[in-house]
Amino acid sequence: MNILRTIRELAALPGPVHLAIGVFDGVHLGHRAVIESALRRASDKGGTAVAVTFDPHPATVLRPGQSPALLTSTRHKLRLFAALGVTHTLVVPFDLGFAATPPAEFIAALAAACRPLGTICVGENWAFGKGRSGDLALLREVGSKSGFAVIGIPSFAVDGQPASSTAIRNALQAGNLTAASRLLGRDFSVFGTVIAGKKIGRTLGFPTANLRPECEQLPPNGVYAVRIAINGDLLPGVANIGVRPTVAQATSEPVVEAHLFDFTGDLYGADIEVHFVRFLRPEEKFPSLDALKAQIANDAASARAAL
Secondary structure, three states: OEEEOOHHHHHHOOOOEEEEEOOOOOOOHHHHHHHHHHHHHHHHHOOEEEEEEEEOOHHHHHOOOOOOOOOOOHHHHHHHHHHHOOOEEEEEEOOHHHHOOOHHHHHHHHHHHOOOEEEEEEEOOOOEOHHHOEOHHHHHHHHHHHOOEEEEEOOOEEOOEEOOHHHHHHHHHOOOHHHHHHHHOOOOEEEEEEEOOOOHHHHOOOOOEEEEEOOOOOOOOEEEEEEEEEOOEEEEEEEEEEOOOOOOOOOOOOEEEEEEOOOOOOOOOOEEEEEEEEEEEOOOOOOOHHHHHHHHHHHHHHHHHHO
16 A cells, blocks of 8 residues: 655656545445545546545544544554555545645645546545535536546445444444444454453463554444454454453453464564454453353354354
């Protein structure tokens, strides 16, 4: 993946340049439709397709303390873009100064940098620029004058439910992995770095990778059958989200711990992605570590069967 950090870097790409623009939190089916539209334009017309997103999420800048829980960090989005076939992504730094940019000025900067700008693809309801005053109509007006095409992608719905980051967050909060996965077009996953834990799982015979997730929205506390993406491999396992109430080192904030089946190796410092396949049971407190060990063995067997 070629990561661009400034708009002027677009000038180095073979034209025409076809841009898919959006925040893309979650990279759900609606986002995929926008990105795939730009990829198709590049395939049909030649040139380069580029996903354009913003870091940090604009809501965290414009509504600090009131922004929604994020489904995907920027690093996670880049992984998901790459899986769709995206080879170039422009990550636009978002701050209050950039938020004050008039929408026509932002589009003019993109058009001036590209050699040439061939297409802009967005969701039909996308709003951008100062006061969110830019919309699809403005894009088409500027495009007709400047010579680039504009494609507005209608909202994507699954069984009548629009695919949106809000709908996915609501499904996850309700523990409905099935609904979240249908709107995402993939299993819900969290991405992050493996950190050192207390090694309690190892003493119980089930060593775990303790994940520091980069997202903010997690499914409810409990045990899940999962698949873990590590260095291009997708490995089966079982994961717990929770506060570890049975152990003395119980936490106040949920942690993600994943046990990989039949795996040996050191994962400390590794970036992994945990795909949640099926909910197995809620988290609970056990009377002893032996009781916890017996339950983990049952959970592992249930996860193997589910996978």
